[in-house]
Amino acid sequence: SWTPDTFVDTTVADLKKKVGTDKVILGLSGGVDSSVAAMLLHKAIGKNLHCIFVNNGLLRKNEFHDVLKQYKGMGLNVKGVDASARFLDALAGKSDPEEKRKTIGRVFIEVFDDEAHLVEDAKWLAQGTIYPDVIESVSATGGPSATIKSHHNVGGLPDFMKLKVVEPLRMLFKDEVRRVGASMDMSPALLGRHPFPGPGLAIRILGDITPEKVRILQEVDAIFINGLREWGLYDQVWQAGAMLLPVDSVGVMGDERTYEKCVALRAVESTDGMTADWVNLPYNFLQKTSNDIINKVKGVNRVVYDISSKPPATIEWE
Ligand code: XMP
Numbered sequence: 013s014w015t016p017d018t019f020v021d022t023t024v025a026d027l028k029k030k031v032g033t034d035k036v037i038l039g040l041s042g043g044v045d046s047s048v049a050a051m052l053l054h055k056a057i058g059k060n061l062h063c064i065f066v067n068n069g070l071l072r073k074n075e076f077h078d079v080l081k082q083y084k085g086m087g088l089n090v091k092g093v094d095a096s097a098r099f100l101d102a103l104a105g106k107s108d109p110e111e112k113r114k115t116i117g118r119v120f121i122e123v124f125d126d127e128a129h130l131v132e133d134a135k136w137l138a139q140g141t142i143y144p145d146v147i148e149s150v151s152a153t154g155g156p157s158a159t160i161k162s163h164h165n166v167g168g169l170p171d172f173m174k175l176k177v178v179e180p181l182r183m184l185f186k187d188e189v190r191r192v193g194a195s196m197d198m199s200p201a202l203l204g205r206h207p208f209p210g211p212g213l214a215i216r217i218l219g220d221i222t223p224e225k226v227r228i229l230q231e232v233d234a235i236f237i238n239g240l241r242e243w244g245l246y247d248q249v250w251q252a253g254a255m256l257l258p259v260d261s262v263g264v265m266g267d268e269r270t271y272e273k274c275v276a277l278r279a280v281e282s283t284d285g286m287t288a289d290w291v292n293l294p295y296n297f298l299q300k301t302s303n304d305i306i307n308k309v310k311g312v313n314r315v316v317y318d319i320s321s322k323p324p325a326t327i328e329w330e
Contacts, residue, residue, distance in 0.1 A: 016188070016195035020052065021153035023180050027056035030178065032052065034135035037128050039089060040065040040103055041210070042079040042192040043141030045181060048193040050088055052180045053138055055196070058277075059089045062131045063136070068116060068121055069096025070212030070221075074232035097122045100223060107220040109330040115285065116211045121170050137175040142184050150322070206251045207285065215328050219258035229256045231309045232275050239301045240279070247290050250263060252314035255318075255329045272313035275305065280327055288322040 036053060040046045040063045053061045065083065067076040106112050128134065181189055185308040193203045209215055215235070216227045232254045240246040255278065260271035274311050277298075280288035302315040318325075 014188075015063055016191040019184075019188075020195055023052055024056045027053060027178070027180060031057055031060070031136060033060065035131055035133060036136040036138050036178065037131055037134045037175065038063050038138040038140075039124055040070070040079075040083060041140075042075060043208065044186070044193065044205060045142050045189055047140075047182050048189050048196075048198065049138055049179075050090075051086065051193065051196050051198060053111050053303075054086075054155075055086055055296065061089055061135065063088050063090035063125045064124060064324070065090055065092050066120065066127075067094040067096050068099040068120065068164050068212060069223075069276045070099065070116070070214045070226065072208070072213075073234040077186055086198070091127065093123060093127055093175075093307070095119070100221065100226070103221045104319070105206065105220055106173075107216060109287040110195075112214050112221070113211050116214055118279075120210075125172050127169040128175075130182050135176060136178050137172055138178045138180070141264050142186060142189055143182045144185065146182055151281055155163055174190075175223035183273040199217075204247060205245075205252075206252075208248065208327060210253075215330050216253055217256045226310060227271060228311050229254060229275070232256070232305050232312060235304050235308065236277055236301055239297065239304070243294075243297050245293065245297065248281075250288070251283040251285070251327060252277075254278070254292075260270060270313060274314040274316065275312055276329070277301070278318040278327065278329075280322070282322075285320075285327060288327055290317075290319050290321055293317070296318055 014096060016116065031053075036048065036057060038050050038061060040043050040050055042065070050061065050063055063083065065076075065080055076094065077117065080090065083090045093249065099119050101111060102115050106115060128137075181192075190203045194200070213226055213229050214221055216233075217229055236254050237246070237252060240249060240252060255276040257274045257276060259274055261274040263270045263272055279293055281291050281292040284290040298317055305312055
Protein backbone atom coordinates (compact mmCIF):
# COMPACT_ATOMS: atom_id res chain seq x y z
CA SER A 13 0.00 0.00 0.00
CA TRP A 14 1.02 3.63 -0.52
CA THR A 15 3.11 5.24 2.21
CA PRO A 16 4.90 8.58 2.14
CA ASP A 17 8.21 6.96 3.08
CA THR A 18 8.20 4.50 0.19
CA PHE A 19 7.01 7.25 -2.15
CA VAL A 20 10.04 9.35 -1.17
CA ASP A 21 12.43 6.42 -1.62
CA THR A 22 11.14 5.33 -5.02
CA THR A 23 10.71 8.89 -6.32
CA VAL A 24 14.22 9.95 -5.30
CA ALA A 25 15.65 6.82 -6.96
CA ASP A 26 13.59 7.48 -10.13
CA LEU A 27 14.67 11.13 -10.25
CA LYS A 28 18.34 10.17 -9.95
CA LYS A 29 17.97 7.77 -12.83
CA LYS A 30 15.95 10.15 -15.00
CA VAL A 31 17.91 13.37 -14.43
CA GLY A 32 21.39 11.96 -13.80
CA THR A 33 23.92 14.79 -13.64
CA ASP A 34 21.77 17.29 -15.59
CA LYS A 35 20.87 20.67 -14.16
CA VAL A 36 17.23 21.28 -13.23
CA ILE A 37 15.42 24.61 -12.79
CA LEU A 38 12.45 24.98 -10.46
CA GLY A 39 10.30 28.01 -9.62
CA LEU A 40 9.48 28.15 -5.92
CA SER A 41 6.29 29.98 -4.96
CA GLY A 42 6.39 29.64 -1.19
CA GLY A 43 3.50 27.18 -1.40
CA VAL A 44 3.35 23.56 -0.36
CA ASP A 45 3.56 21.90 -3.79
CA SER A 46 6.60 23.63 -5.23
CA SER A 47 8.39 23.31 -1.88
CA VAL A 48 7.81 19.55 -1.59
CA ALA A 49 8.78 19.02 -5.24
CA ALA A 50 11.99 20.96 -4.59
CA MET A 51 12.80 18.88 -1.51
CA LEU A 52 12.42 15.61 -3.45
CA LEU A 53 14.72 16.86 -6.21
CA HIS A 54 17.15 18.24 -3.66
CA LYS A 55 17.41 14.78 -2.11
CA ALA A 56 17.97 13.26 -5.54
CA ILE A 57 20.39 15.72 -7.18
CA GLY A 58 21.47 18.29 -4.55
CA LYS A 59 23.11 21.39 -5.98
CA ASN A 60 22.15 20.53 -9.55
CA LEU A 61 18.68 21.70 -8.60
CA HIS A 62 18.56 25.46 -9.21
CA CYS A 63 15.53 27.00 -7.48
CA ILE A 64 14.27 30.46 -8.35
CA PHE A 65 12.00 32.37 -5.97
CA VAL A 66 10.58 35.55 -7.48
CA ASN A 67 9.28 38.45 -5.43
CA ASN A 68 6.51 40.03 -7.52
CA GLY A 69 5.99 42.75 -4.93
CA LEU A 70 2.54 41.32 -4.20
CA LEU A 71 3.46 38.78 -1.56
CA ARG A 72 2.43 38.96 2.09
CA LYS A 73 4.34 41.21 4.47
CA ASN A 74 7.94 39.94 4.99
CA GLU A 75 7.11 36.80 3.02
CA PHE A 76 9.92 37.09 0.48
CA HIS A 77 12.57 37.45 3.14
CA ASP A 78 11.15 34.89 5.57
CA VAL A 79 10.42 32.16 3.04
CA LEU A 80 13.76 32.60 1.29
CA LYS A 81 15.49 32.17 4.64
CA GLN A 82 13.44 29.07 5.33
CA TYR A 83 14.37 27.58 1.95
CA LYS A 84 18.05 28.26 2.55
CA GLY A 85 17.71 26.63 5.97
CA MET A 86 16.41 23.51 4.23
CA GLY A 87 19.65 23.38 2.25
CA LEU A 88 18.05 24.24 -1.08
CA ASN A 89 20.14 25.85 -3.80
CA VAL A 90 17.81 28.83 -4.18
CA LYS A 91 18.13 32.29 -5.67
CA GLY A 92 15.77 35.05 -4.54
CA VAL A 93 14.95 37.52 -7.29
CA ASP A 94 13.34 40.76 -6.19
CA ALA A 95 11.42 41.94 -9.25
CA SER A 96 8.85 44.00 -7.30
CA ALA A 97 9.52 47.21 -9.20
CA ARG A 98 9.20 45.49 -12.56
CA PHE A 99 5.79 44.05 -11.65
CA LEU A 100 4.45 47.20 -10.03
CA ASP A 101 5.58 49.36 -12.95
CA ALA A 102 3.87 47.05 -15.41
CA LEU A 103 0.68 47.09 -13.32
CA ALA A 104 0.50 50.87 -12.92
CA GLY A 105 -2.86 52.24 -14.00
CA LYS A 106 -4.39 48.82 -14.71
CA SER A 107 -7.64 48.04 -12.94
CA ASP A 108 -9.28 45.29 -14.96
CA PRO A 109 -8.87 41.98 -13.04
CA GLU A 110 -8.03 39.89 -16.09
CA GLU A 111 -5.62 42.49 -17.40
CA LYS A 112 -3.89 42.52 -14.02
CA ARG A 113 -3.61 38.71 -14.06
CA LYS A 114 -2.26 38.72 -17.62
CA THR A 115 0.28 41.41 -16.83
CA ILE A 116 1.56 39.48 -13.84
CA GLY A 117 1.74 36.27 -15.88
CA ARG A 118 3.66 37.99 -18.66
CA VAL A 119 6.16 39.71 -16.37
CA PHE A 120 6.65 36.49 -14.42
CA ILE A 121 7.58 34.66 -17.62
CA GLU A 122 10.01 37.42 -18.60
CA VAL A 123 11.70 37.48 -15.19
CA PHE A 124 11.82 33.70 -14.93
CA ASP A 125 13.20 33.33 -18.43
CA ASP A 126 15.97 35.86 -17.68
CA GLU A 127 16.90 33.92 -14.55
CA ALA A 128 16.70 30.54 -16.24
CA HIS A 129 19.19 31.76 -18.87
CA LEU A 130 21.70 32.38 -16.09
CA VAL A 131 21.73 28.68 -15.25
CA GLU A 132 24.07 27.44 -17.94
CA ASP A 133 23.20 24.26 -19.71
CA ALA A 134 20.03 23.47 -17.78
CA LYS A 135 18.16 20.51 -19.23
CA TRP A 136 15.01 20.22 -17.14
CA LEU A 137 12.19 22.33 -15.76
CA ALA A 138 10.71 20.88 -12.55
CA GLN A 139 7.17 21.77 -11.52
CA GLY A 140 5.06 21.13 -8.43
CA THR A 141 2.06 20.04 -10.48
CA ILE A 142 -0.28 17.79 -8.48
CA TYR A 143 -3.03 15.47 -9.68
CA PRO A 144 -5.92 17.99 -9.42
CA ASP A 145 -3.85 20.41 -11.60
CA VAL A 146 -3.45 17.68 -14.18
CA ILE A 147 -7.18 17.05 -14.44
CA GLU A 148 -8.13 20.75 -14.30
CA SER A 149 -5.31 22.01 -16.50
CA VAL A 150 -7.75 24.02 -18.59
CA SER A 151 -9.62 25.59 -15.66
CA ALA A 152 -10.51 29.25 -16.04
CA THR A 153 -8.85 30.63 -12.93
CA GLY A 154 -6.00 28.14 -12.74
CA GLY A 155 -2.72 28.51 -10.95
CA PRO A 156 0.59 30.03 -12.01
CA SER A 157 1.17 27.22 -14.52
CA ALA A 158 -2.19 27.86 -16.15
CA THR A 159 -1.26 31.52 -16.41
CA ILE A 160 1.90 30.54 -18.17
CA LYS A 161 0.05 28.21 -20.52
CA SER A 162 -2.39 30.89 -21.59
CA HIS A 163 0.43 33.23 -22.62
CA HIS A 164 3.13 31.13 -24.09
CA ASN A 165 1.64 31.24 -27.55
CA VAL A 166 2.19 34.98 -27.83
CA GLY A 167 5.49 35.44 -29.65
CA GLY A 168 6.63 31.84 -29.30
CA LEU A 169 7.69 29.80 -26.32
CA PRO A 170 10.11 31.33 -23.83
CA ASP A 171 13.26 29.23 -23.70
CA PHE A 172 12.66 27.74 -20.26
CA MET A 173 9.42 26.25 -21.53
CA LYS A 174 11.36 24.26 -24.13
CA LEU A 175 13.13 22.34 -21.38
CA LYS A 176 12.12 18.78 -20.60
CA VAL A 177 9.56 18.73 -17.79
CA VAL A 178 9.80 16.76 -14.58
CA GLU A 179 6.80 16.66 -12.24
CA PRO A 180 7.37 14.36 -9.27
CA LEU A 181 3.98 15.09 -7.61
CA ARG A 182 1.80 14.51 -10.69
CA MET A 183 0.01 11.53 -9.20
CA LEU A 184 -0.61 12.95 -5.72
CA PHE A 185 -3.46 14.73 -3.99
CA LYS A 186 -2.77 17.65 -1.68
CA ASP A 187 -3.02 15.66 1.55
CA GLU A 188 -0.55 13.13 0.15
CA VAL A 189 1.84 15.95 -0.79
CA ARG A 190 1.69 17.17 2.81
CA ARG A 191 2.41 13.65 4.13
CA VAL A 192 5.36 13.30 1.74
CA GLY A 193 6.71 16.64 2.98
CA ALA A 194 6.29 15.55 6.61
CA SER A 195 8.15 12.32 5.95
CA MET A 196 11.07 14.46 4.71
CA ASP A 197 10.91 16.45 7.99
CA MET A 198 9.72 19.65 6.34
CA SER A 199 8.30 22.16 8.83
CA PRO A 200 4.60 21.79 9.71
CA ALA A 201 4.26 25.58 9.36
CA LEU A 202 5.37 25.36 5.73
CA LEU A 203 3.26 22.27 4.98
CA GLY A 204 0.16 23.74 6.65
CA ARG A 205 0.22 27.07 4.84
CA HIS A 206 -3.03 28.34 3.39
CA PRO A 207 -3.24 28.48 -0.40
CA PHE A 208 -2.29 31.87 -1.83
CA PRO A 209 -3.10 32.97 -5.39
CA GLY A 210 -0.26 33.40 -7.89
CA PRO A 211 -1.19 37.04 -8.63
CA GLY A 212 -1.05 37.60 -4.87
CA LEU A 213 -2.34 40.82 -3.38
CA ALA A 214 -2.96 42.24 -6.87
CA ILE A 215 -6.37 40.54 -6.98
CA ARG A 216 -7.13 41.61 -3.40
CA ILE A 217 -6.59 45.28 -4.19
CA LEU A 218 -9.77 46.01 -6.10
CA GLY A 219 -9.06 48.39 -8.94
CA ASP A 220 -5.64 49.80 -9.73
CA ILE A 221 -2.54 48.99 -7.75
CA THR A 222 -0.11 51.44 -6.16
CA PRO A 223 2.82 50.76 -3.83
CA GLU A 224 0.93 52.56 -1.06
CA LYS A 225 -2.11 50.28 -1.45
CA VAL A 226 0.15 47.24 -1.37
CA ARG A 227 1.71 48.50 1.85
CA ILE A 228 -1.68 49.09 3.48
CA LEU A 229 -2.98 45.67 2.50
CA GLN A 230 0.21 43.92 3.65
CA GLU A 231 -0.20 45.51 7.10
CA VAL A 232 -3.88 44.60 7.34
CA ASP A 233 -3.30 41.05 6.12
CA ALA A 234 -0.42 40.52 8.56
CA ILE A 235 -2.55 41.59 11.54
CA PHE A 236 -5.35 39.26 10.44
CA ILE A 237 -3.18 36.22 9.68
CA ASN A 238 -0.92 36.59 12.73
CA GLY A 239 -4.06 36.97 14.82
CA LEU A 240 -5.47 33.72 13.45
CA ARG A 241 -2.23 32.00 14.44
CA GLU A 242 -2.14 33.55 17.91
CA TRP A 243 -5.73 32.57 18.62
CA GLY A 244 -5.18 28.99 17.41
CA LEU A 245 -7.61 29.50 14.53
CA TYR A 246 -5.22 29.30 11.59
CA ASP A 247 -5.50 25.54 11.09
CA GLN A 248 -9.29 25.59 11.26
CA VAL A 249 -9.38 27.86 8.24
CA TRP A 250 -8.70 26.70 4.70
CA GLN A 251 -7.80 30.13 3.34
CA ALA A 252 -7.93 33.66 4.72
CA GLY A 253 -7.00 37.12 3.60
CA ALA A 254 -8.01 40.75 3.35
CA MET A 255 -9.39 42.78 0.44
CA LEU A 256 -8.72 46.48 -0.02
CA LEU A 257 -11.94 47.98 -1.33
CA PRO A 258 -12.07 50.80 -3.87
CA VAL A 259 -14.29 52.96 -1.67
CA ASP A 260 -13.43 55.72 0.68
CA SER A 261 -15.50 55.33 3.79
CA VAL A 262 -16.44 58.23 5.96
CA GLY A 263 -15.12 58.44 9.51
CA VAL A 264 -14.87 61.01 12.25
CA MET A 265 -11.76 62.40 13.94
CA GLY A 266 -12.45 65.15 16.46
CA ASP A 267 -14.76 67.55 14.65
CA GLU A 268 -13.63 66.48 11.21
CA ARG A 269 -15.09 64.00 8.80
CA THR A 270 -12.37 61.85 7.24
CA TYR A 271 -12.46 59.63 4.20
CA GLU A 272 -10.26 56.56 4.42
CA LYS A 273 -10.06 53.02 3.13
CA CYS A 274 -12.39 50.16 3.95
CA VAL A 275 -11.06 46.57 4.11
CA ALA A 276 -12.96 43.30 4.01
CA LEU A 277 -11.69 40.23 5.84
CA ARG A 278 -12.44 36.80 4.37
CA ALA A 279 -11.90 33.37 5.93
CA VAL A 280 -13.31 30.20 4.40
CA GLU A 281 -13.58 26.50 5.03
CA SER A 282 -13.19 24.31 1.97
CA THR A 283 -11.63 21.09 0.75
CA ASP A 284 -10.63 22.08 -2.77
CA GLY A 285 -11.62 25.71 -3.26
CA MET A 286 -14.47 24.77 -5.60
CA THR A 287 -17.06 25.35 -2.90
CA ALA A 288 -16.47 27.24 0.32
CA ASP A 289 -18.26 28.38 3.46
CA TRP A 290 -17.37 31.47 5.43
CA VAL A 291 -15.92 30.64 8.82
CA ASN A 292 -17.79 31.48 11.98
CA LEU A 293 -14.85 33.26 13.63
CA PRO A 294 -15.34 34.23 17.29
CA TYR A 295 -16.74 37.74 17.81
CA ASN A 296 -13.97 38.47 20.31
CA PHE A 297 -11.37 37.69 17.69
CA LEU A 298 -13.10 39.84 15.07
CA GLN A 299 -13.42 42.68 17.56
CA LYS A 300 -9.74 42.59 18.52
CA THR A 301 -8.63 42.26 14.89
CA SER A 302 -10.78 45.17 13.75
CA ASN A 303 -9.49 47.41 16.54
CA ASP A 304 -5.88 46.47 15.81
CA ILE A 305 -6.27 47.18 12.10
CA ILE A 306 -7.98 50.53 12.56
CA ASN A 307 -5.59 51.65 15.30
CA LYS A 308 -2.38 50.49 13.63
CA VAL A 309 -2.87 50.83 9.91
CA LYS A 310 -2.84 54.41 8.78
CA GLY A 311 -5.36 55.04 6.01
CA VAL A 312 -7.95 52.45 7.08
CA ASN A 313 -11.00 53.47 9.09
CA ARG A 314 -13.45 50.61 8.51
CA VAL A 315 -13.31 46.79 8.63
CA VAL A 316 -16.05 44.43 7.44
CA TYR A 317 -16.24 40.61 7.52
CA ASP A 318 -17.35 38.77 4.39
CA ILE A 319 -20.19 36.33 5.21
CA SER A 320 -20.78 34.99 1.70
CA SER A 321 -20.41 31.38 0.63
CA LYS A 322 -19.18 29.97 -2.67
CA PRO A 323 -21.16 29.56 -4.82
CA PRO A 324 -22.18 32.09 -5.82
CA ALA A 325 -19.57 34.34 -4.20
CA THR A 326 -16.03 33.35 -5.16
CA ILE A 327 -13.27 33.25 -2.57
CA GLU A 328 -11.40 36.17 -4.11
CA TRP A 329 -13.24 39.41 -4.82
CA GLU A 330 -11.96 39.79 -8.35
P1 XMP B 1 -12.09 31.77 -6.44
O1 XMP B 1 -11.91 33.23 -6.18
O2 XMP B 1 -12.20 31.45 -7.90
O3 XMP B 1 -10.75 31.07 -5.94
O4 XMP B 1 -13.21 31.17 -5.62
C1 XMP B 1 -10.56 29.68 -5.81
C2 XMP B 1 -9.11 29.46 -5.41
O5 XMP B 1 -8.25 29.85 -6.47
C3 XMP B 1 -7.40 30.90 -6.05
N1 XMP B 1 -7.27 31.84 -7.17
C4 XMP B 1 -6.18 31.93 -7.94
N2 XMP B 1 -5.01 31.26 -7.89
N3 XMP B 1 -4.26 32.49 -9.78
C5 XMP B 1 -4.04 31.57 -8.81
O6 XMP B 1 -2.95 30.99 -8.77
C6 XMP B 1 -5.42 33.21 -9.90
O7 XMP B 1 -5.58 34.04 -10.77
C7 XMP B 1 -6.42 32.89 -8.92
N4 XMP B 1 -7.68 33.37 -8.71
C8 XMP B 1 -8.17 32.71 -7.63
C9 XMP B 1 -8.06 31.50 -4.81
O8 XMP B 1 -7.10 32.13 -3.96
C10 XMP B 1 -8.69 30.28 -4.20
O9 XMP B 1 -7.75 29.52 -3.45
